[in-house]
Amino acid sequence: MAEACITFSDFTLGYNSHPAVHHLNGAVKKGSLTAVVGANGSGKSTLMKGIVGVLKPMAGACAVAHGTRIAYLPQQSELDRSFPARVVDLVSLGLWPKRGLLGRHRPEDREAVANAIKAVGLEGFEKRPLDTLSGGQLQRTLFARVLVQDADLILLDEPFNAIDAKTVTDLVALIKRWQGENRTVMVVAHDLDLVRAHFPEALLLARRPIAWGEARATLAPENLLRARQFHEAWDENAPWCSPEAETGGHDHGHSHDHHGHDHGDGHADHGHAHGHPHLHAKPASADARHIHGDAA
Amino acid sequence: MDALYQWLIAPFAEFGFMQRALLGSLLLSLSSCPVGVFLMLRRMSLTGDAMAHAILPGAAVGFLLFGLAIVPMTIGGLIAGIVVALGAGAVSRLTVQREDASMAAFYLISLALGVLIVSLRGSSVDLMHVLFGTVLALNDEALGLIGLIAAVTLAGLGIFWRALVAECLDPLFLRSVSRLGPPVHFVFLALVVLNLVGGFQALGTLLSVGLMMLPAAAARFWTVRVEPMCLLAIGIGAVSCIAGLLLSYHAALPSGPSIILSAGVVYAVSIIAGTRGIVATRLRHASHRTA
Numbered sequence: 001m002a003e004a005c006i007t008f009s010d011f012t013l014g015y016n017s018h019p020a021v022h023h024l025n026g027a028v029k030k031g032s033l034t035a036v037v038g039a040n041g042s043g044k045s046t047l048m049k050g051i052v053g054v055l056k057p058m059a060g061a062c063a064v065a066h067g068t069r070i071a072y073l074p075q076q077s078e079l080d081r082s083f084p085a086r087v088v089d090l091v092s093l094g095l096w097p098k099r100g101l102l103g104r105h106r107p108e109d110r111e112a113v114a115n116a117i118k119a120v121g122l123e124g125f126e127k128r129p130l131d132t133l134s135g136g137q138l139q140r141t142l143f144a145r146v147l148v149q150d151a152d153l154i155l156l157d158e159p160f161n162a163i164d165a166k167t168v169t170d171l172v173a174l175i176k177r178w179q180g181e182n183r184t185v186m187v188v189a190h191d192l193d194l195v196r197a198h199f200p201e202a203l204l205l206a207r208r209p210i211a212w213g214e215a216r217a218t219l220a221p222e223n224l225l226r227a228r229q230f231h232e233a234w235d236e237n238a239p240w241c242s243p244e245a246e247t248g249g250h251d252h253g254h255s256h257d258h259h260g261h262d263h264g265d266g267h268a269d270h271g272h273a274h275g276h277p278h279l280h281a282k283p284a285s286a287d288a289r290h291i292h293g294d295a296a
Numbered sequence: 297m298d299a300l301y302q303w304l305i306a307p308f309a310e311f312g313f314m315q316r317a318l319l320g321s322l323l324l325s326l327s328s329c330p331v332g333v334f335l336m337l338r339r340m341s342l343t344g345d346a347m348a349h350a351i352l353p354g355a356a357v358g359f360l361l362f363g364l365a366i367v368p369m370t371i372g373g374l375i376a377g378i379v380v381a382l383g384a385g386a387v388s389r390l391t392v393q394r395e396d397a398s399m400a401a402f403y404l405i406s407l408a409l410g411v412l413i414v415s416l417r418g419s420s421v422d423l424m425h426v427l428f429g430t431v432l433a434l435n436d437e438a439l440g441l442i443g444l445i446a447a448v449t450l451a452g453l454g455i456f457w458r459a460l461v462a463e464c465l466d467p468l469f470l471r472s473v474s475r476l477g478p479p480v481h482f483v484f485l486a487l488v489v490l491n492l493v494g495g496f497q498a499l500g501t502l503l504s505v506g507l508m509m510l511p512a513a514a515a516r517f518w519t520v521r522v523e524p525m526c527l528l529a530i531g532i533g534a535v536s537c538i539a540g541l542l543l544s545y546h547a548a549l550p551s552g553p554s555i556i557l558s559a560g561v562v563y564a565v566s567i568i569a570g571t572r573g574i575v576a577t578r579l580r581h582a583s584h585r586t587a
């Protein structure tokens with residue numbers, strides 16, 4: 001049994017005292033490659049934010065093994081593409097964990113950056129301004145930055161969005177190489193066939209963990225069916241889960257960000273029809289929930 | 297040759313007040329132009345204007361307690377400016393409100409407070425004169441102040457450069473690898489206040505806000521990298537100062553507006569002729585390359 005890289009104990013994350021990841025227990029083994037799967041709003045991105053520490057847990061804890069260097073590629077990057085920077089500048093940001101604020105970038109660092117750019121197939125793009133890149137090229141640039149970060153734990157949130165088939169193949173090869181180097185990798189993915197083909201393990205989320213283990217077993221039809229049966233819109237009047245859930249003081253700002261992501265990413269889900277669920281003035285009645293269910 | 301000397305060099309060689317004005321405005325270009333570049337890249341270009349109003353209560357308190365003296369009023373203005381900048385920054389970082397709205401709210405409150413405090417002393421003509429001073433009347437105290445501000449600003453930018461760039465380019469990434477994100481934003485806001493407040497009282501509002509933003513806005517049209525953009529902004533600022541002072545000397549025009557209009561001319565030329573300006577990006581497309 002390999003040692004754990006991340007250990008969850010009753011890990012609960014959410015917004016406005018509504019859980020988005022509920023009572024997650026378990027461990028991610030060092031050197032494992034795990035796909036995180038689930039519908040929109042099932043808590044995948046939230047879990048990633050919780051592991052990085054950008055979002056504080058409402059209850060429970062997530063322990064990352066001591067000395068683990070984390071690289072995180074968010075789904076909705078806050079990257080400012082109009083910023084006057086070149087591909088090589090963005091990739092060089094990955095040197096931060098090694099060189100920090102004031103450390104000089106040495107020749108070997110520049111070589112690492114050049115190698116990373118080569119590895120994602122962007123040779124010749126080094127001097128291109130960011131605002132001239134296509135979506136897929138930008139994504140590969142961000143992958144190159146993750147490469148440069150040389151992290152032990154790599155978290156990728158929907159890295160394959162808007163990427164062509166050839167690039168996906170290249171990126172999957174890269175991810176497998178990371179695993180071969182005994183790095184721990186967690187990837188949020190939507191393409192179940194891709195997960196079955198390339199990922200040894202999978203975690204299926206529907207706000208609470210539905211199944212976690214060997215990828216094909218986790219993605220069995222009965223699990224997927226169970227994962228679909230959850231209400232994406234939370235219930236304003238849901239009872240308190242436990243005494244400590246009640247005291248969870250959390251950042252209001254994140255809830256808007258989160259829903260911005262979920263509704264903004266172009267998936268045809270019923271969230272568009274009624275806006276932010278938590279802005280409903282009237283309590284969600286049984287009828288209201290029924291409507292949500294139908295629309296989904 | 298002699299005519300050229302008479303036009304370009306003699307005014308500075310012969311008059312002490314012109315030398316002081318040149319030194320003061322060049323120092324201010326050196327420190328506030330790069331700050332302006334980052335303000336622009338953070339889409340906070342109007343912050344300078346807001347801060348010009350926000351410092352009023354602090355300067356007014358200094359005025360009430362010590363009369364017309366540049367140091368207490370500068371310190372008062374600095375404190376008021378930093379309270380407003382940090383307050384607005386904190387609200388935008390900790391709540392759903394964006395920085396433009398919180399900045400507007402804070403500076404309006406501050407301005408109202410400032411007007412109240414000024415009215416306690418009756419006439420405000422003197423205060424306004426000092427608040428919005430003039431570059432042709434720089435004394436040693438004011439020059440020293442500007443020099444100090446330039447030194448602090450350049451040191452601050454040098455130390456925090458990498459974090460400033462990272463915070464602008466990809467704030468979420470910086471948060472995931474370092475805890476420097478929020479502090480560096482506040483350090484930057486403090487530098488903005490420092491440059492504006494020092495500039496206001498030595499040189500006037502128009503000059504210090506204008507010298508911060510116009511060269512930065514002009515430099516944006518010429519380059520796609522931050523480092524050259526900052527250097528170019530400093531260069532444009534310096535050229536504008538020299539041109540503006542000469543214009544003001546020869547045509548007997550007020551110096552502040554002359555300097556800013558010179559920068560405005562550079563800006564207008566940059567919009568049209570810059571490598572990323574209108575001609576280059578809009579009109580050149582009659583033909584295109586094969587790949």
